[in-house]
Amino acid sequence: MFWGIFSWAALGPVVVVEQTMKAANYLNIIADQLHPYMAFVFPTGNGIFQQDKVPFHKARIVLEWFEAEPARTKAGPGAKLTCGALRKFRPTK
Secondary structure (H helix, E strand, O other), rough: OOEEOEEEEEEEEEEHHHHOOHHHHHHHHHHHHHHHHHHOOOOOOOOEEEEOOOHHHHOOOHHHHHHHHOOEEEEEEOOOOOOOOOOOOOOHH
């Protein structure tokens, strides 16, 4: 399995996931890859991170990380869309 991130501005890293993806694995990838990518590509904080509704995206430890993350991710205006959760990214000051 692969995990990757991309935007209209730039392609991000692709991470090889060698085991079944669980919440802890996903959280490690997000913690290591998401913040540096978003801070580099969207330094003014105008990026939105979107994920779908697979179980590990909605796991408590993942949701708690997004609440406590220094990047201060917030639910964006489209958070109620059925396609997934949108999170507004604000870079760490």
